[in-house]
Amino acid sequence: MHERGYYGDFGGAYIPEILVATFDELTQAFEAARADPDFWSEYEAIMGNYSCRPTPLTFAENLTRHFGGARIYIKREDLNHTGAHKVNNVMGQGLLVRRMGKGRVIAETGAGQHGVATATMAARFGLECTIYMGEVDVERQRPNVFWMERLGAEVVPVTEGTRILKDAINEAFRDWVTNMDTTHYVLGTVCGPHPFPEMVTWFQSIVGQETRRQVREQTGRLPQSVYACVGGGSNAMGIFSGFLDAADVELIGVEAAGRGLATGAHASRLASADASVGVAQGYKTFFLQDADGQMRETHSIAAGLDYVGVSPILAHLKQTGRVRFESATDAEVVAALSLAMRLEGLIPALESSHAFAQAFEDASTLSPEDVIVINQSGRGDKDIFTVADAFGDPGWRQFIREKAAEYEDA
Ligand SMILES: *Cc1c(COP(=O)(O)O)cnc(C)c1O
Numbered sequence: 001m002h003e004r005g006y007y008g009d010f011g012g013a014y015i016p017e018i019l020v021a022t023f024d025e026l027t028q029a030f031e032a033a034r035a036d037p038d039f040w041s042e043y044e045a046i047m048g049n050y051s052c053r054p055t056p057l058t059f060a061e062n063l064t065r066h067f068g069g070a071r072i073y074i075k076r077e078d079l080n081h082t083g084a085h086k087v088n089n090v091m092g093q094g095l096l097v098r099r100m101g102k103g104r105v106i107a108e109t110g111a112g113q114h115g116v117a118t119a120t121m122a123a124r125f126g127l128e129c130t131i132y133m134g135e136v137d138v139e140r141q142r143p144n145v146f147w148m149e150r151l152g153a154e155v156v157p158v159t160e161g162t163r164i165l166k167d168a169i170n171e172a173f174r175d176w177v178t179n180m181d182t183t184h185y186v187l188g189t190v191c192g193p194h195p196f197p198e199m200v201t202w203f204q205s206i207v208g209q210e211t212r213r214q215v216r217e218q219t220g221r222l223p224q225s226v227y228a229c230v231g232g233g234s235n236a237m238g239i240f241s242g243f244l245d246a247a248d249v250e251l252i253g254v255e256a257a258g259r260g261l262a263t264g265a266h267a268s269r270l271a272s273a274d275a276s277v278g279v280a281q282g283y284k285t286f287f288l289q290d291a292d293g294q295m296r297e298t299h300s301i302a303a304g305l306d307y308v309g310v311s312p313i314l315a316h317l318k319q320t321g322r323v324r325f326e327s328a329t330d331a332e333v334v335a336a337l338s339l340a341m342r343l344e345g346l347i348p349a350l351e352s353s354h355a356f357a358q359a360f361e362d363a364s365t366l367s368p369e370d371v372i373v374i375n376q377s378g379r380g381d382k383d384i385f386t387v388a389d390a391f392g393d394p395g396w397r398q399f400i401r402e403k404a405a406e407y408e409d410a
Helices: 017-034 037-050 061-067 086-100 113-125 135-140 142-150 165-179 196-219 234-240 312-319 330-344 350-363 380-390 394-409
Strands: 057-059 071-076 104-108 128-134 154-158 183-185 225-229 250-258 276-280 283-287 323-329 371-376
Touching: 017 086, 017 165, 017 196, 037 086, 037 196, 057 196, 061 071, 061 330, 061 350, 071 196, 086 104, 086 113, 086 183, 086 196, 086 234, 104 113, 104 165, 113 128, 113 142, 128 135, 128 165, 135 142, 135 154, 142 154, 154 165, 165 183, 196 234, 196 312, 196 371, 225 234, 225 350, 234 250, 234 312, 234 371, 250 330, 250 350, 283 312, 312 323, 323 330, 323 350, 330 350, 330 380, 350 371, 350 380, 380 394
Parallel strands: 071 371, 104 128, 104 183, 128 154, 225 250, 225 371, 250 323
Antiparallel strands: 057 071, 276 283
């Protein structure tokens, strides 16, 4: 499929000379693990005992009736420990770190979800943990900073540049260059230099393996289409990898259209014409950048989709036409979330709700013979601040005001 981490025109490993040996060591450890059936058994065992695998595939009977088209099934990654698919990747990397005999992990985080998952893994495996986070994000994402610190991680606010995710990534690489003998960098998605896109896909492929088995058991067939939201692309690559070889199964990646593609306030790299190919953060893909290669500001109601780059593997799968890319606006996403809550009692994360929005749009055009699967990548409890604002919930506002007043008196 690739030579040295290239997927068609995309991918690669654009890394400083000093890190080459560290990347070689990681690639070897990963390849040895992949060739060793005991490693995967150990991985499945820990995901079963510590998280919630296999996560269920839920038939959404009420949504199916509501749209009157395809039968809708939902893969429940929200039931994982820490509330999303991210734990699949970090636990896998944790097992690898143990094999490599390193005692410290570092990670970058934007919204904080990957930071919380990494800090959780580090606590479980007894590793020292440092999380780099832009100063702006530290201020915006206090609940996640709180949990990371309680889990024993050191959270380092990054004051360079625009003080957001990309600056945190630079800082994490700087740390790695200094501490590579003792430290592993737990990259959070299917992006970055080789072997990360392939390695993270491998860990997340547990989602697709389970889904393929479950959908066959429950419906006796393979689905017509599979929907996943796309930030960096890890939950999408995870579920898609169960179906890549089944040419009849349509795969749909849904990006953030934010306030609308025409406004420029979005994070849509593969479903819009706004991104162009470049090399940044160690790999080649479509980036939302200006003519000088300066990264543009992105926007999404879902913090986890708010990213300038995208998986080189997905960029390739777009070029080959294997995956269709769509986008959903903030407003469409809130409407889809609302419907999933009211009709099924499910609370998908705002990220996952992008996949729901597109699947809802397509469902009524299909027939009851057709089965579609939506990857519910995470649970929405974490989004209460954003969602309560989007619904303009007066009771919630009053609650926040009263809490703030309590702290002022104290
Ligand atoms: C982080 C996150 C995403 C986006 O990351 P991918 O690598 O694109 O999967 C999607 N959904 C949830 C719930 C997340 O926490």
